[in-house]
Amino acid sequence: MAQIIPFKAVRPTADKVSLVTSRSYDDYGATELAAYLEFNPFSFLHILNPAYVNQQKIGFEKRFKAVQHKYQDFKKDGILIQEDKAVFYLYEIQSKSHTFTGILAGTSVEDYQNNVIKKHEDTLQYRVELFKDYLHQTGFNTEPVLITYKDDSDLTHWITAKKKDHPIYEFSTTNKEKHILWKIEGDAEIAWLQQKFQEIGDLYIADGHHRSASSELLYEEDKHSGNENLNYFMSFLIADSNVKIYEYNRIISDLNGHSKEDFIRKVAENFVIKTKKQELWKPKHKFEFGMYFDGEFYALRLKEEKFHFDNVLSKLDAQILYDTVLKPILGIEDLRTDDRIAYIPGTKSITSIKELVDNGEYEVGFMLYPIDIKEIKAIADENLIMPPKSTYIEPKFRSGLVVYEL
Incomplete structure (x- = not known):
């Protein structure tokens, strides 16, 4: 109660x-x-x-x-x-x-x-x-x-x-x-x-x-x-x-020493990759990811048959991306403190990711599908913790409208 x-x-x-x-x-x-x-x-x-x-x-x-x-x-x-x-x-x-x-x-x-x-x-x-x-x-x-x-x-x-x-x-x-x-x-x-x-x-x-x-x-x-x-x-x-839940997209500053060919090959171990060239493509379903890399967009579809999901957290797209790409391939250990990764809320156009990669500030960008409120509640019910920057949620409150005094 x-x-x-x-x-x-x-x-x-x-x-x-x-x-x-x-x-x-x-x-x-x-x-x-x-x-x-x-x-x-x-x-x-x-x-x-x-x-x-x-x-x-x-x-x-x-x-x-x-x-x-x-x-x-x-x-x-x-x-x-x-x-x-x-x-x-x-x-x-x-x-x-x-x-x-x-x-x-x-x-x-x-x-x-x-x-x-x-x-x-x-x-x-x-x-x-x-x-x-x-x-x-x-x-x-x-x-x-x-x-x-x-x-x-x-x-x-x-x-x-x-x-x-x-x-x-x-x-x-x-x-x-x-x-x-x-x-x-x-x-x-x-x-x-x-x-x-x-x-x-x-x-x-x-x-x-x-x-x-x-x-x-x-x-x-x-x-x-x-x-x-x-x-x-x-x-x-x-x-x-x-509530309105947006995704948080990820951009990474380098490939952790991998060549373009080696990076694509390693990503393909867990994803079906389709080239979208200059199409501003973003995921339409769970287990889909967008990628912008070397001047082109890619659609990534998880090879679900390769995975056994232990709980609701392991099925979360943000967790999957971390477990399959960010940590093992790109060497991102701590999503909160590693200065090689930055986050772009889904309220912003994916052209902002394209621009940051094209100007050389970042090497690759990933677009995620928004989390559902049912996933958030299921994770909370199981006392699990989502990866940082998994959601950008609206509404946002205005400062100074109502004040609670202590």
Whole structure:
């Protein structure tokens, strides 16, 4: 049984919400970031990157404290306001091709520890500890963990009906998305949602493994402080069928000493290879892989008869590519730390892979077929861990829209 709670969120005033909210800080290049900071004094980026001109000259602790001070300035100036009571939110993101709708709530650290909230990705300890320190110093988080739940007809009907209410926000952004937020504050509705998620049962992290692990670490360090907000972390709960999963493609800088002929011969041991020449080809089915190499595209089809799959992880395309090509042929041992490999999300055109290989920066690129949500859940159910950069999942949340204070 999953526990969810309402919380006293901090959020922008309605007249400034489109100016305050931003994409994730990491999405901005240096030039674009500087432009937003220069021309928009209300941007949440000012909080995330205070005194940005001198950011490289200060350590993490001072920077995190500066974030906290800037956050308090935004509250004092009335740019950000706090709810009078604990609430849930219904949140919808409309892009050109997809509409995502889910519920913003606090989810339980104990559920995370007890595997009621299930994981499928490993974490890097230094990143977990760094974000834990960030949460401790700043006292807030504005990026919810993306969590999926199994589709439920009652919940779907409730969401459809709730969207007929008047929202507290409805605004568009420069990346051509529309964002709508409804407040859920009635005691009966809150109790019904809590009961519904207890009935739904297990939840699955889709995106945000480091954020949830950092929240757990902070909880373990400070759980005797009496701060009940540490018992939960903010999550965006969305139905399994409503997430959009893209692949992460791979590009490698060299052939690990192999000649072109030797490399193709070794790949052909496990794959049927068809030359596609200049056709911008990408996989259409599981066990298919695209390859761009030496100015041409290739279609690779796994010789399934050669393999015995022990579990759901061994059948994962990203794992198969690692086991058959990246590690034994190209010598990529650690997918997280080897600087010979880079990753391109499936949201980008495969022409970006072609360009990187053609200009000599990389030697070969591989295109994968997207993972299904059923595969992700099966891996989590078996307590297995997917290879790094196996999925690029949408929706992505806007920073500064809703803030969870610790």
